[in-house]
Amino acid sequence: MGRRSDHTRQELEHLFLVEGHKHMAEVGFARFSAREVAKRIGYSIGTLYNVFGTLDQLLIAINTRTFQLWAEEVRAALEKSGPDRIRCLVEAYFGFARANRHSWTAIYDHHLPPDVVLSDEQNQRRGGLTQIIVDEVVAVLPSRVQADAPRLARSLIAVVHGHCVYDLNGSFALMGIEQPMELALERVRESLNHAGASMDGLK
Template sequence: MGRRSDHSRAELEELILSTGSTLIAEAGLAGFSAREVARRIGYSIGTIHNVFGTADRLIAAINTRSFADWAVSLGERLDAVGPDGDRIAALVDGYFGFARAHPHLWTAIFDHRLPADGGLTEADETGRATLTRIVVEEIARAVGCDVDDDIAALSRSLIATVHGHCAFAISGAWALMGEAAPEAAALARVREALSARALCISAL
């Protein structure tokens, strides 16, 4: 029986999110169910739906939390190297580091799809944008220019490059192809792109 009077709505939301995040971390997206979350917190499945609407909405909120945790981790790595350190290497290391430390949570971010009739909430979009903003600002800093649409587009491409290397590393595909250092390979591709961009800017 559910403990309906034990928590406020805000407390319930936090309890459901933290428990759902733990479940995905343990079992992956394939092993996730809102019913199991309800069982673990001692509430009915109806409570999950009352707070989040659907299981898909709950997963989206969990993924937004993962994005936030990832952004914090990335920020800590940048702080550790300081303003004069190798911040691009810290970015790539932070990307791989979060994926390796939390493979199921990381994979769930990219594997989950909301139904066509339900997009992300404003809070989800805002929460997820933090990570991208960190990367865009660091890319602009690395090539010595202001953030603009071109830098944002370059940053998205570089994220995709690093993501591909990271996904292959997590899945084991790189090892099958004989690549022993996927993170170093990803960093090399990023440095090449940034060097080319810097040369273009200097030629203007």
């Protein structure tokens, strides 16, 4: 029998979220089971839905947690980075995706129904990662074009993301490309150079 009153609602939300994230990391989006998450912490599936409302809201919360952990890893990498912080960003992007394949892929496998939108809080939490990248792009651009940094940063994220997807799904291997991360970095540097950044001396 599931426990009924061992934890407050806030504690339950945390328990379900942590265990749900762990389960997602183990089995991936296609095999994810909310019922299994509830079972693991000794509560009924009804309790889980009382806390989150719907499966979509649980998945949103899990994927937001992935974004937050991802941002933490990128910040930690930048703290130890040498002068080439753009390389550090690209390596951290690939590194997180490779080390957390199921959780990372679930972000993009979960498609929201038309009537479901992210809350402002969820958008803010997810946006932390993008803001790190925007800040680093601003730092390498001349002042005259820094206002374009948010737009450019999002384009560069798309470039790196595409390379990362092809890396993880084996497409690059089929093409005979052995260093997809370096290829992504080349494209990023080309775009930054075109925008006026100085990448001189960075290999």
